[in-house]
Amino acid sequence: MAGGDRAVISVLLVDDEALVRAGLRMILETAGDLTVVGDAADGQAALDAVTRLRPDVVLMDLRMPHYGGIAATGAIRALPRPPAVVVLTTFNTDDDVVQALAAGATGFLLKDTPPAELLHAVRMAAAGDSMLSPAVTRQVIARLTAEDPGRRRREALARLDPLTERERQVLVEIGRGHPNADIAARLHMSEATVKSHVTHLFEKLGTTNRVQLAIAAFRAGLVD
Numbered sequence: 603m604a605g606g607d608r609a610v611i612s613v614l615l616v617d618d619e620a621l622v623r624a625g626l627r628m629i630l631e632t633a634g635d636l637t638v639v640g641d642a643a644d645g646q647a648a649l650d651a652v653t654r655l656r657p658d659v660v661l662m663d664l665r666m667p668h669y670g671g672i673a674a675t676g677a678i679r680a681l682p683r684p685p686a687v688v689v690l691t692t693f694n695t696d697d698d699v700v701q702a703l704a705a706g707a708t709g710f711l712l713k714d715t716p717p718a719e720l721l722h723a724v725r726m727a728a729a730g731d732s733m734l735s736p737a738v739t740r741q742v743i744a745r746l747t748a749e750d751p752g753r754r755r756r757e758a759l760a761r762l763d764p765l766t767e768r769e770r771q772v773l774v775e776i777g778r779g780h781p782n783a784d785i786a787a788r789l790h791m792s793e794a795t796v797k798s799h800v801t802h803l804f805e806k807l808g809t810t811n812r813v814q815l816a817i818a819a820f821r822a823g824l825v826d
Contacts, residue, residue: 609635610635610636610637611635611636611637611658611659611724611725611728612637612638612639612655612656612657612658612659613630613636613637613638613639613657613658613659613660613661613724614638614639614640614641614642614648614651614652614655614657614659614660614661614685615627615630615638615640615641615642615661616641616642616643616644616645616647616648616660616661616662616663616666616671616674617641617643617661617663617666617690618643618644618663618665618666618667619663620643622663622713623641623643626638626661626690626720627641629717629720629721630720630721630724632717632721633721635725636721636724636725639655639657640654640655640657643666644666644667644668644669644674645666645668645669645670645671645673645674645677646668646669646674648660648662648674648678649669649674649677649678652678652681652684652685653681656685657685658685658686658728659685659686659687659688659724659727659728660678660685660686660687660688661688661690661724662674662675662687662688662689662690662707663689663690663691664689664691664698664702665691665692671689671691671702672698672701672702672705673705675687675689675702675705675706675707676705676706678706679705679706679707679810680706684706686708686709686727686728686730687706687707687708687709687727688707688708688709688710688711688723688724688727689702689707689709689710689711690711690712690713690715691710691711691712691713692712692713703811703813703814703817706810706811707811707813708727708811708812708813709723709726709727709813710813711723726781729781729782730782730797730800730812731781731782731812755821755822755823757821758818758821758822758823759822759823761807761818761822762807762818762822764806765803765806765807768789768791768799769799769802769803769806770824771789772785772789772796772799772800772803773803773815773818773819773824774819774824774825775788775789776800776803776812776815776816776819777815777816777818777819777820777824777825778825779816782796782797782800800812800815803815
């Protein structure tokens with residue numbers, strides 16, 4: 603969509619609590635570049651709404667009756683030209699995080715995330731970047747590196763063998779949480795070139811989103 607001279611990011615809200623959906627709508631619509639095109643109270647309704655409304659970003663609750671957020675995220679991400687899915691949750695267990703990321707979520711935030719960070723996360727997701735709450739990031743990395751870290755690191759490094767030096771540099775910056783524009787400035791290349799490298803990383807590492815790339819960087823010990 604377009605509004606005036608700038609693009610407007612369309613957002614679908616998915617949560618089984620009407621009050622939560624109303625609160626998120628109020629926050630998002632304070633920003634001139636975001637618009638809420640619809641909402642849904644469960645995963646099946648979310649899937650139906652995505653196919654009908656074609657939003658740019660879905661804000662997805664995980665714990666919902668009938669058809670939960672993890673299953674809905676996987677189904678949505680399997681659609682042709684799917685929207686980005688940012689998970690919002692009260693953060694019950696790190697299993698939720700890992701499963702949501704495996705299903706294709708591009709971001710994972712706590713429901714008490716400050717409004718400014720929420721708006722930033724939606725913008726990043728729409729631009730193809732990703733965002734994790736720092737608390738969530740620590741939990742994910744701890745979970746993924748807990749068992750036999752030496753063996754995991756060797757396997758992770760071997761997985762990076764097909765990468766060029768430039769692709770490896772971009773992977774490190776993704777692991778540090780930098781969006782494409784910042785990576786371009788830090789590595790002295792165009793943003794289009796960064797996007798090309800990110801596409802190659804997806805293909806070579808068999809990943810579907812930037813969070814999974816960041817995890818690959820952590821596992822290989824490229825990022826502390």
